[in-house]
Every structure is written in structure tokens, then in C-alpha cells.
Amino acid sequence: MPYLQDIVSESGNHYFVYNSEEYKWVETSIETSAFTEKPDLLVSHPAFVKKKSPFKCNDENLNKMRRLNDRYGILAAWKLRSFIGLTCEAKQNISNSAFGEVINYGAHICHGKHGPTRTRLLLFDKKELWLIESVNGGVSQVVCCKWTDGGSRTLLKEFLLQNWLVKVIDQSCKKFGLAIECDSFLGSGAFGYVFRVKRVSDGKQLALKVTGWEEKYILRLELEYRRMEKAHLVCPEEVMGVEEDGFAVFEHGAAILLSDVGDHYSRLDPQSIMDSLKQLHQNRILHGDARLENIVWVNGKPCWIDFAESSFEFAPMSQAAEYEQLRESILDRFRYNAL
Incomplete structure (x- = not known):
């Protein structure tokens, strides 16, 4: 060895x-x-x-x-x-x-x-x-x-x-002043991979989301960053924050830096998940993909992530459909009939 x-x-x-x-x-x-x-x-x-x-x-x-x-x-x-x-x-x-x-x-x-x-x-x-x-x-x-x-x-x-992912992770760590170790992989979706990282200057744990070099992926990630930034200002308790200047494009991909590391939604009270979506809707924010996979546990509360499909226009019909989609998902996963 x-x-x-x-x-x-x-x-x-x-x-x-x-x-x-x-x-x-x-x-x-x-x-x-x-x-x-x-x-x-x-x-x-x-x-x-x-x-x-x-x-x-x-x-x-x-x-x-x-x-x-x-x-x-x-x-x-x-x-x-x-x-x-x-x-x-x-x-x-x-x-x-x-x-x-x-x-x-x-x-x-x-x-x-x-x-x-x-x-x-x-x-x-x-x-x-x-x-x-x-x-x-x-x-x-x-x-x-x-x-x-x-x-x-x-x-x-x-x-x-x-491979491209190693290069983007290393470039992101250098750009944002981060360290990454074993047991850091948090999950992945159709558009990127998420890792737990540590800020070298103060040891704070953050989440790094990276995507590949295709233009459509980079544009989507930037859109997600801008919309999360806007939604967090309106609903700071319900929306995951993003770090200032926490979006970067590299030769092989792009990355955004989230302000917290979330845990699995199974730790949450199901009614609190429903209530958090209500709060978004009351502030005229339509998440756009209101699935349980897009909500995490942060400091004992539900926190929404992945706002690439979100909208900030009042749309009662869309909000009702989104609300019902999440309610049915909670019923299926938690066996709880949310109000």
C-alpha cells in the first residue's frame, strides 16, 4: 500500500x-x-x-x-x-x-x-x-x-x-476554501451531486452541489442558485440558504455552495413539512417540484432545496396541485394524513 x-x-x-x-x-x-x-x-x-x-x-x-x-x-x-x-x-x-x-x-x-x-x-x-x-x-x-x-x-x-467530477470538486474546494473528506457524499439527482464539505477558515459544515460541463446543466445550476437566494430572503426559515458568491463555473462543470447540511426528511414531523410548504405559498413562492426528496432536516425544522423549477408569481391552481402532490406523498411515506 x-x-x-x-x-x-x-x-x-x-x-x-x-x-x-x-x-x-x-x-x-x-x-x-x-x-x-x-x-x-x-x-x-x-x-x-x-x-x-x-x-x-x-x-x-x-x-x-x-x-x-x-x-x-x-x-x-x-x-x-x-x-x-x-x-x-x-x-x-x-x-x-x-x-x-x-x-x-x-x-x-x-x-x-x-x-x-x-x-x-x-x-x-x-x-x-x-x-x-x-x-x-x-x-x-x-x-x-x-x-x-x-x-x-x-x-x-x-x-x-x-474524471470531470474530481476536477470540479477540487476546483470548488480551492475556490471556496473548503476541505472534503470520506463519508461526505449526500446524494445525487438528474442534474448534480451533493457533498458535505468543511470551510477551512472556521470549520463550518456546508453542502456543495456540482454538475457537469454541459451548458444546460450549468445554466440550470445558476438558475437554482439565484432562485434559492431570492426565496431564502423571503422565507429564511423554510428555504436553504446559499453562500454569498457561492456559484462558480469551471472548465469541467459548475458548483453552488449551500449554507447548511441537511439531514434526511424522515427525521421531520410530517405536519411540519406540510406547514412549510404553506408558508412558501403564503409568500407567493411556488417550489415547482414539491417532493419529499427536495426537503431536508436542518436544526429540527424542514428546509426546502432545489428551486430550479420555482416561480414567484401568484398561481392558486398550481399551488393547490403542488399542495395535494406533497400531501399524497406524505400519506404514502409517513402514513399520515396532513392537513
């Missing part, structure tokens, strides 16, 4: 090597969403990792080899598998069965609704390493070399999968 981490660090990415050999994180059953595969190592940006504790081991030799700064973790969510830097498997000796095991990881990572077109895998032992690229679940390239071969470090550094 230390040698591999040195190479990863030299790549210029904020990637780390995580030991995942005892933790199931590769999904292999579509019917049951069962995670049964356990690759030995995961190379990833910490934003995509769920931290784990060092696993218990009865092998004294292995315990002696462990270091205090070793990292343990798994992919935080299966939908983030497009952003894995490398999926690794270590063996005493590389064999055909070991190769089959690794390409099986690639097949599962690429499969499914959120699966990437390509993923990269590393199979290695003490003498050699195999760099394997999987495209649409099949093997497209295998490069084999010895660790002692000239240029092997450079070859591995260049093989790490680059």
Missing part, C-alpha cells in the same frame, strides 16, 4: 488507496442489489468513499505489516462507480483465475443504469502488474509489465482514470 500510494500521490490527483479486501462493495445481483464482491484495494478521491474501520485479522504477520496511516474504505454509493480511479486485486502470484476475478469486477462496475462506459483495474503481485481496461463490461486492453521495468511508475500514474 505505501508504494502504491506514493505512485498515486505523484499523479497529481487527490486520490488515495483504500484497503477494501474484507468489505463487500461491488454489486453482483441486480434483483436483490446484493454487494458480494470484495476487491482488495480501491483507489479513489475521498469524496466517493465511505470510511471503514480496520478489519479484524488473526494473521500476526499481516497485523505487523499494518501501518497507522493505512486507509480502509469502500465506495460510498454504487451510483458513484463511474468515478473510481482504480479497482485493484493483489495476489501472491498472478494466474488465469485471478485475471478472471478482476475482469468480473469490471463487468459488474460497467453494468447497469449508472454504470460507466469504461473502468480501469489493476491486478498485481510482488513481481508484476497488469493494467486492465474494461469497456462496456468487456476487456479492451491489458498491459503487463514488471515493477522493476523502467517507466512502470509513470505507466501506472497515467493509467489512473481521470
Whole structure:
């Protein structure tokens, strides 16, 4: 791990090597969403990792080899598998069965609704390493070399999968003065990914929402930022705040910085959710997408997010329809008939 981490660090990415050999994180059953595969190592940006504790081991030799700064973790969510830097498997000796095991990881990572077109895998032992690229679940390239071969470090550094989301997260952290660690992934939707971040200057926790480089996504995110800013001024208790100058566009995407980190709506009293929507309507704010997924728990109260579809014009019919949509959703999720 230390040698591999040195190479990863030299790549210029904020990637780390995580030991995942005892933790199931590769999904292999579509019917049951069962995670049964356990690759030995995961190379990833910490934003995509769920931290784990060092696993218990009865092998004294292995315990002696462990270091205090070793990292343990798994992919935080299966939908983030497009952003894995490398999926690794270590063996005493590389064999055909070991190769089959690794390409099986690639097949599962690429499969499914959120699966990437390509993923990269590393199979290695003490003498050699195999760099394997999987495209649409099949093997497209295998490069084999010895660790002692000239240029092997450079070859591995260049093989790490680059992606837009890592670049936008790192650029956002630099722009806004933020730090991001493991266990930061909060969720995603059709237009972006949300992460918990910490402001370096005072340690305050905020939420960072990022989207890709397509113009329609960037324009939507800016619209969301401007409308949330306006709605928060009118209803500061019911609408998530956004940081001043908290919208930025980068080469590979864009980001907005929200003033708080919300928790899941299940922590809320269902009637308070309904009352918060009433407050928006009383102030002539139509949310536009009044689903439970767009409301979070903040300091014990409901707080609305994602105002890209909102409107600030009085529209009684639309408000009534929005109110009924949310009421039915609350009845379905909470078994509570809101007033």
C-alpha cells in the first residue's frame, strides 16, 4: 500500500488507496442489489468513499505489516462507480483465475443504469502488474509489465482514470476554501451531486452541489442558485440558504455552495413539512417540484432545496396541485394524513 500510494500521490490527483479486501462493495445481483464482491484495494478521491474501520485479522504477520496511516474504505454509493480511479486485486502470484476475478469486477462496475462506459483495474503481485481496461463490461486492453521495468511508475500514474467530477470538486474546494473528506457524499439527482464539505477558515459544515460541463446543466445550476437566494430572503426559515458568491463555473462543470447540511426528511414531523410548504405559498413562492426528496432536516425544522423549477408569481391552481402532490406523498411515506 505505501508504494502504491506514493505512485498515486505523484499523479497529481487527490486520490488515495483504500484497503477494501474484507468489505463487500461491488454489486453482483441486480434483483436483490446484493454487494458480494470484495476487491482488495480501491483507489479513489475521498469524496466517493465511505470510511471503514480496520478489519479484524488473526494473521500476526499481516497485523505487523499494518501501518497507522493505512486507509480502509469502500465506495460510498454504487451510483458513484463511474468515478473510481482504480479497482485493484493483489495476489501472491498472478494466474488465469485471478485475471478472471478482476475482469468480473469490471463487468459488474460497467453494468447497469449508472454504470460507466469504461473502468480501469489493476491486478498485481510482488513481481508484476497488469493494467486492465474494461469497456462496456468487456476487456479492451491489458498491459503487463514488471515493477522493476523502467517507466512502470509513470505507466501506472497515467493509467489512473481521470474524471470531470474530481476536477470540479477540487476546483470548488480551492475556490471556496473548503476541505472534503470520506463519508461526505449526500446524494445525487438528474442534474448534480451533493457533498458535505468543511470551510477551512472556521470549520463550518456546508453542502456543495456540482454538475457537469454541459451548458444546460450549468445554466440550470445558476438558475437554482439565484432562485434559492431570492426565496431564502423571503422565507429564511423554510428555504436553504446559499453562500454569498457561492456559484462558480469551471472548465469541467459548475458548483453552488449551500449554507447548511441537511439531514434526511424522515427525521421531520410530517405536519411540519406540510406547514412549510404553506408558508412558501403564503409568500407567493411556488417550489415547482414539491417532493419529499427536495426537503431536508436542518436544526429540527424542514428546509426546502432545489428551486430550479420555482416561480414567484401568484398561481392558486398550481399551488393547490403542488399542495395535494406533497400531501399524497406524505400519506404514502409517513402514513399520515396532513392537513
